[in-house]
Amino acid sequence: MPTIASLLADPALHLRAVVDGATGALEAPVRWVHNTELLDPSPYLRERELVMTNGLWRHDDGSAARFVENVVACGAAGIVFGLTEQTPRIPPELIEACRRVDLPLVELAIEVPFTELSRAVAAEYAEHRQHELAGLVRRGDALAETISRGAGLAGVLDVLERDHPELDVAVVDRMARRLAGTWLEEGDLEAIAAALARHPPPLDVELREGRRASLFLCGALGGADAALACLSPSSELGNAHRDALDQVARFVSLELARIELTQAIEMRFAGELIEMISSGTPDTDLVAERLEGFGIGAGDRLAVWSVASGDEYEGMSSGAPVDLAESIRRFFVDEGIPAVVASGSNDVVVIFPWRRADAEQEPLATRFVESARTVPRRERVVAGLGTVGSGIGCLRSSLFEAREACRVLRRRAAGAPVVRFAALGTHHLLLGLNEPATLRRFAKAVLDPIREHDRARGSELERTVRSFLDHDGQWSATATALHIHVNTLRNRLSRVTELTGRDVSRTEDRVDLFLAVRALDAVPAE
Structure with missing residues (x-):
């Protein structure tokens, strides 16, 4: 100028x-x-x-x-x-x-x-502008070359730093995670994430201690998924700085899109692998090939986790958010452990080789859960651990164990967020000893009569049985929870006895109903 x-x-x-x-x-x-x-x-x-x-x-x-x-x-x-x-x-x-x-x-x-x-x-202005445009072209070439060789977001920001070392920048996403760039306090990350959640996002955001940052929006596959945050207010940025930040933000968007597409492909293959294991596919060679694609040897000692966000206490369920799967993936990358990470409807399943003592699994899972809780707006996170086994033949039972352990944790209102299936005891181990197909046949034999009755007549017999068992057979508490009179509850359970041959007043029959309900919840539908 x-x-x-x-x-x-x-x-x-x-x-x-x-x-x-x-x-x-x-x-x-x-x-x-x-x-x-x-x-x-x-x-x-x-x-x-x-x-x-x-x-x-x-x-x-x-x-x-x-x-x-x-x-x-x-x-x-x-x-x-x-x-x-x-x-x-x-x-x-x-x-x-x-x-x-x-x-x-x-x-x-x-x-x-x-x-x-x-x-x-x-003349001076034209020369300056020509220099700026030449700089944009040169920087664009450097950014394209950086992305093409897989240098990632850190490489993109390195190009900006070479031209403008005076700028302090970071890439922050809507989950308040710093993806690259300068270190930021948790409060600053939350402020930027909150700004990205607004429509439209502001150009400036207030940080701690009266500081301000200017935001340059970055989108992966639509929307403002992240921002290139410059730790200077927009009023203090010159045209050259704005041009450079705008240009880099576009390349950040490209890199975010590439990462998202890569992860989507990995998730699809991981989901297919989990489905093959769950269904008990006889094609073990295909399972082994898929595992090797994730850097896992079929003959390794393999561990399985089931991780979920939220809880099922009092019937509530919040599923498995996509960001939880991404957090798990990043955690295992940081740990240097190859892993299959697949997001399902209720949990995130992780399969990985385990070369340490089995007792060290729980501290690792606990460390992840504690790190996951630091993410703003994330609910309670729990992890169920299956039994470590050698070779792919152990994966199906370990998967079932991990999911059962996770489901138990989600039903508990409090307590330790990590548990090994072997530590559950009681009926959980009994369920874990049987093949999923056997458990489903047992559950259907016990519960199908009342389910068919509910479908045909619009009744709520299954819900009544579940509530009665959840409230430990207490008549008044169950009636209150269902908002019905105790006499209505007695009539419903009498009808259950007629349909199933199981009387809830008898311990043996109540155990049958309890195991049938738990097996139906634990075993995925065929």
């Missing part, structure tokens, strides 16, 4: 600084030049423009002090006084007025017209 100092350095202009103005005023950018003979040119002046005048406003009884006051009010860069034969010297009162307000005042020789000064400013 042209400055008063750069114009003074041009010998062809014959300029002389009469008043230097405030410190740094001569080196500050000049937006453009404006020729005026009005005593009050403020309606036509823009900030940082250089005012050119011959002082004709003096003949209209205008004072130099008032003229300077009007120029300063517009935030002008300074005044260039063009000498003429009628005014061969700058009026002393104009010099004094500029000195009082620290406004730069420059003298232009008689033989140099204002048009020559305008031409010089235009």
Whole structure:
């Protein structure tokens, strides 16, 4: 950008600084030049423009002090006084007025017209803009090369840092996660995530300790999924900074889209693998091939986790959010452990090789759960651990165990968030000893009569049985939970006895109903 100092350095202009103005005023950018003979040119002046005048406003009884006051009010860069034969010297009162307000005042020789000064400013501006555009092209080439060689978001920000080391930036997503860039406090991450959730997101966001950051939105496959946050307010950014940040934000969007598509493909293959294991596919070679695609040997000792967010306490269920699967994937990458991570409707399943002592699994899972809880707005996270086994033949039973352990944790209102299936005891182990198909046949044999009755007549016998068991066979508590009279409850359970042959007043029959309900919940539908 042209400055008063750069114009003074041009010998062809014959300029002389009469008043230097405030410190740094001569080196500050000049937006453009404006020729005026009005005593009050403020309606036509823009900030940082250089005012050119011959002082004709003096003949209209205008004072130099008032003229300077009007120029300063517009935030002008300074005044260039063009000498003429009628005014061969700058009026002393104009010099004094500029000195009082620290406004730069420059003298232009008689033989140099204002048009020559305008031409010089235009030439400098064009050269500066050409340099900026060349920089954009060069940086664009560097960014494209960085993405093509897989340097990721960190590589993209490295390109920006080479050109503008004075900028402090980070990539933050809607989950308040720092994906790359400078380290930020949790409160700052939450503030940026909250801003991204607004429609439309603001251009600036308030951070801790009165600081502000400017946001340059980045989208993966639509929407503002993340932001390139510059730890300077937008008002302090020059055009060069804004152009660079806008350009880098677009490449961040490309990289986010690439990451999202890659993860979607991995998730699909991981989901298919979990489905093959769950269904007991006889094609073990295909399972082994899929595992090897994730860097896992079919002969390794394999561990299975089932991780879920939320709970099922009192019948509530919140499923398995996509961001939980991504958090697990990132956790295992940081741990240096290859893993299959598949997001299902109720949980996220993880399969990975385990080369340490079995007892070290729980501390690892606990560390993940504790890290997952730090994510803003995330619910309670629990993890069920299956039995570690050698080879793919153990995967199906371990998968079932992990899911059963996770389901048990989700039904508990409190307590440890991680449990091994072997530590559950009681009926859970009994369920785990049987094949899923066997359990489903048992559950259907017990519960199908009341389910068919509910479908045919719109009754709520299954819900009544579940509530009765959940409330430990307490009649009053069950009736209250179902919002019915105790006599209505007794009539419903009598009908259950007629349909199933199981009397809830007998321990043996109640156990049958309890195991049938738990087996139906634990075993996925065929």
